[in-house]
Amino acid sequence: MTETTQSRGTVALFATCLVDLFRPSVGFASAQLLEQAGYTVDVPEAQTCCGQPAYNNGDHQHATTIAKQVITAFRGYDYIVVPSGSCGGTITSHYPDLLRDDPQWAEAARELAGRTWELTRFLVEVAQMELTGLQHSGVITYHDSCSGLREMGIRDQPRALLGAVEGLELREMADTDVCCGFGGTFCVKYPEISERLVSNKVDNIEATGADTVLAGDLGCLFNIAGRLKRLDKPVRAYHVAEVLAGTAGRDAAIGEGEN
Amino acid sequence: MESRAHLFKPQAREALQNTDLQQALTRVQEGFVGKRKVLVDQFPDFEGLRDRGQAIKDHTLAHLDVYLEQFEAKVREAGGHVHWAETQQEAQEIIVDICRQENARMVTKGKTMAGEEVQLNEALDAAGLETVETDLGEYIIQLAKEPPSHIIAPAIHKTRQQITELFNEHHHHGTLKEKLREVPDLVDEARGILRDKFLNADVGITGANCLVAETGSMFLVTNEGNGDLTHSLPRVHVAIAGIEKLVPNLDDASTILRLLARSATGQEMTAYTTMVTGPARAEDTDGPEAFHIVLIDNGRTRMLEGRFREMLRCIRCGACMNHCPVYSAIGGHAYGWVYPGPMGSVLTPMIVGLDKTRDLPNACTLNGRCQSVCPVRIPLPDLLRDLREEQHDQGLTPKTTRYGLNIWAWFARRPRLYGLAARVGIGLLGRLGRRRGRFRKLPLAGAWTAGRDFPAPQKTTFQAAWQQRKKEKSA
Numbered sequence: 001m002t003e004t005t006q007s008r009g010t011v012a013l014f015a016t017c018l019v020d021l022f023r024p025s026v027g028f029a030s031a032q033l034l035e036q037a038g039y040t041v042d043v044p045e046a047q048t049c050c051g052q053p054a055y056n057n058g059d060h061q062h063a064t065t066i067a068k069q070v071i072t073a074f075r076g077y078d079y080i081v082v083p084s085g086s087c088g089g090t091i092t093s094h095y096p097d098l099l100r101d102d103p104q105w106a107e108a109a110r111e112l113a114g115r116t117w118e119l120t121r122f123l124v125e126v127a128q129m130e131l132t133g134l135q136h137s138g139v140i141t142y143h144d145s146c147s148g149l150r151e152m153g154i155r156d157q158p159r160a161l162l163g164a165v166e167g168l169e170l171r172e173m174a175d176t177d178v179c180c181g182f183g184g185t186f187c188v189k190y191p192e193i194s195e196r197l198v199s200n201k202v203d204n205i206e207a208t209g210a211d212t213v214l215a216g217d218l219g220c221l222f223n224i225a226g227r228l229k230r231l232d233k234p235v236r237a238y239h240v241a242e243v244l245a246g247t248a249g250r251d252a253a254i255g256e257g258e259n
Numbered sequence: 260m261e262s263r264a265h266l267f268k269p270q271a272r273e274a275l276q277n278t279d280l281q282q283a284l285t286r287v288q289e290g291f292v293g294k295r296k297v298l299v300d301q302f303p304d305f306e307g308l309r310d311r312g313q314a315i316k317d318h319t320l321a322h323l324d325v326y327l328e329q330f331e332a333k334v335r336e337a338g339g340h341v342h343w344a345e346t347q348q349e350a351q352e353i354i355v356d357i358c359r360q361e362n363a364r365m366v367t368k369g370k371t372m373a374g375e376e377v378q379l380n381e382a383l384d385a386a387g388l389e390t391v392e393t394d395l396g397e398y399i400i401q402l403a404k405e406p407p408s409h410i411i412a413p414a415i416h417k418t419r420q421q422i423t424e425l426f427n428e429h430h431h432h433g434t435l436k437e438k439l440r441e442v443p444d445l446v447d448e449a450r451g452i453l454r455d456k457f458l459n460a461d462v463g464i465t466g467a468n469c470l471v472a473e474t475g476s477m478f479l480v481t482n483e484g485n486g487d488l489t490h491s492l493p494r495v496h497v498a499i500a501g502i503e504k505l506v507p508n509l510d511d512a513s514t515i516l517r518l519l520a521r522s523a524t525g526q527e528m529t530a531y532t533t534m535v536t537g538p539a540r541a542e543d544t545d546g547p548e549a550f551h552i553v554l555i556d557n558g559r560t561r562m563l564e565g566r567f568r569e570m571l572r573c574i575r576c577g578a579c580m581n582h583c584p585v586y587s588a589i590g591g592h593a594y595g596w597v598y599p600g601p602m603g604s605v606l607t608p609m610i611v612g613l614d615k616t617r618d619l620p621n622a623c624t625l626n627g628r629c630q631s632v633c634p635v636r637i638p639l640p641d642l643l644r645d646l647r648e649e650q651h652d653q654g655l656t657p658k659t660t661r662y663g664l665n666i667w668a669w670f671a672r673r674p675r676l677y678g679l680a681a682r683v684g685i686g687l688l689g690r691l692g693r694r695r696g697r698f699r700k701l702p703l704a705g706a707w708t709a710g711r712d713f714p715a716p717q718k719t720t721f722q723a724a725w726q727q728r729k730k731e732k733s734a
Contacts, residue, residue, distance in 0.1 A: 015721045015722070019721055020681065020720050020722055021681055021716060022685075022714065022716040023716070024717050024720065024721035024724045024725075026721075027721035027725065028721075028724070028725075028728075031725075043721075043722065043725045045674060045722065046674045047674065048670070048671040048672075048674050048677045048678075049667075049671045051671070054667075054668055056625060056644060057660060058644070058646075058647030058649070058650055058651030058652070059648075059651050059664050060648055060651075062664060062665075062668040062671075062672075065668070065672055066668070066671055066672065069672065069674075146625075146626035146627055146628070147625075147626075147627070150627035150628070150630070151627070178584055178626075179624045179628065181584070181624065182624065183624025183626065184624075184625070186621075186622075186625075188706035188707055189621060189622075189660075190271070190622055191707070191709050192271065192272055192709075192710075193271055193585055193588055193589060193622065195709070195710035197584050197585075197588060197624075198710070198711065199710075200584075222713075222714050223711065225712075225714050226697070226707070226711030226712045226713060226714060227710065227712075229696075229697050229711075229712040251717075252696055253696075254714045255697040255715070256696040257693065257694045257696035257715075258693055258694060258696070
């Protein structure tokens with residue numbers, strides 16, 4: 001966007017630890033989309049992780065400390081946008097739960113939850129963004145990440161945005177709403193069960209004949225891409241933001257080398 | 260059955276490698292899930308029905324004392340007997356005593372998960388009674404000497420070939436040459452054998468799908484009619500049910516039954532829905548001379564008091580396990596006790612003990628599909644997470660998890676240090692993996708790389724790259 005246009009507000013991007021560590025291109029794609037939509041984007045430096053690993057493992061003490069840290073770091077922004085339904089769900093559903101009996105923090109947790117959006121939902125419902133001039137030739141299939149689907153209501157939004165991309169055909173896979181077997185630490189605690197679930201997912205992806213699988217959560221994508229690569233499948237995996245920002249062609253797919 | 264939940268991991272591994280089981284498990288997906296969806300989509304307001312189901316159960320649980328007393332009075336009025344069993348042992352003793360007083364030799368049983376829960380068959384066997392399961396699935400696993408692997412379809416883990424072999428061994432002394440018999444043929448054979456048992460049984464034991472306080476009635480639903488033959492033909496009918504099966508009135512019961520049939524088997528109504536109120540009355544042409552109902556607690560009042568009360572809304576439909584990807588992958592036996600899948604992973608630790616069931620709350624991806632289909636909206640993922648919290652607080656989580664979390668949290672609470680360590684680590688990993696884009700093996704990541712490659716990170720962290728961009732922009 002041009003610097004002279006007036007900003008529609010300031011968005012703090014909660015990149016998520018997986019994007020920060022493993023796939024900055026998703027962070028940049030998200031920022032680019034938000035800027036295209038007319039928002040000023042900031043990335044608070046005090047963010048690390050949303051605390052979900054502790055929360056889901058019953059360690060509420062650490063989860064609470066990290067929740068407070070996130071609440072503090074994201075004060076004052078108009079919106080918090082997260083390119084993940086899983087981390088987004090932690091902030092919107094679980095922070096208010098964790099801090100519900102803390103008189104000092106309960107309101108702040110609810111207030112943060114009220115400003116927090118998953119990326120595609122924000123683009124469709126708040127920014128009401130209309131993508132134009134985007135091209136991506138190929139057949140893609142979309143995996144619905146569980147937390148995004150069931151905690152944040154993400155299903156139609158990424159599909160609506162993808163519908164505006166010229167040359168792109170979306171072919172739905174069977175059981176698109178069934179877990180890929182990632183489940184955070186589940187995938188390393190129960191690797192054999194996880195492997196079976198991701199194998200089922202890969203079978204369903206392959207059956208569509210799609211050349212690319214997209215999703216809105218890097219955890220699922222790493223799991224799916226990792227299995228695809230282990231089986232030497234040619235299907236590429238990208239975060240949906242990368243296709244929407246038009247950077248998928250430039251950056252190697254998840255798990256693929258530079259050559 | 261004795262709990263084998265502490266052996267979850269090896270049992271799950273075995274299940275994943277069992278080709279017969281894997282073949283049998285595809286039926287859960289093809290049958291239950293699809294059929295339920297058709298009926299739920301047809302129903303004008305299934306979400307509203309779920310709301311009502313939840314409200315009925317919540318109300319009853321909040322006033323359980325009132326309704327239990329009302330139920331007891333009404334059963335007595337109708338000429339029945341009410342027994343209270345606080346523990347498994349008490350339930351066993353009450354039922355064995357009834358059988359002894361009636362000089363019973365043979366007992367027929369309709370499918371009862373409450374009976375499985377209190378190891379009723381073992382107690383009846385020990386008392387020298389001949390006990391015959393009359394639900395076809397239960398009959399099959401009784402022959403196979405196995406516990407049920409699903410609360411609605413107890414023999415779902417068995418293939419047709421395995422059942423052919425089992426019937427050959429037990430009904431024909433191994434003389435049949437056929438490897439695979441047709442389903443109607445197998446069903447007819449079982450029916451013939453069971454008919455004789457129905458007619459000669461002294462006591463019939465069933466579960467109950469719903470208890471009605473207003474009338475002292477119980478509802479029994481089956482698709483084979485075996486429940487009716489079990490309760491109405493013998494001299495004595497004994498029903499066993501958890502105290503949470505209660506609802507205030509007949510309208511409420513009808514809501515629960517509508518939810519149950521649709522959620523469990525994808526039917527508008529089960530083939531046989533029977534309401535039983537006390538023993539046969541003078542003007543009845545058939546029915547038992549005596550009616551007993553054994554209400555079991557077995558840990559339920561403890562759940563009523565705490566954060567797990569919501570679990571007592573459960574109407575035992577099995578939809579959560581049918582929609583659970585983990586259950587679909589490993590079947591019910593891996594869970595190690597009578598209640599498998601998501602509902603079992605909450606109930607088993609509550610009844611058997613958290614320290615003996617450490618894997619159950621954790622062997623779940625928290626994907627939430629179970630909650631999305633639960634007819635009474637039990638927040639199963641939240642309850643599983645609550646159990647994990649209790650495990651954590653009681654020091655029951657494995658040391659590796661604990662240490663891992665502590666190290667991770669130490670960094671996560673120090674953003675500057677975290678950023679620095681991440682930049683260094685990711686820079687190195689990124690350089691190593693840049694060409695191939697992935698790792699086949701990585702130190703400390705064996706559990707991941709056993710079945711998956713590990714995607715390599717891009718050159719640096721997002722935070723580092725973003726700060727760089729900011730600097731360049733302002734320059």
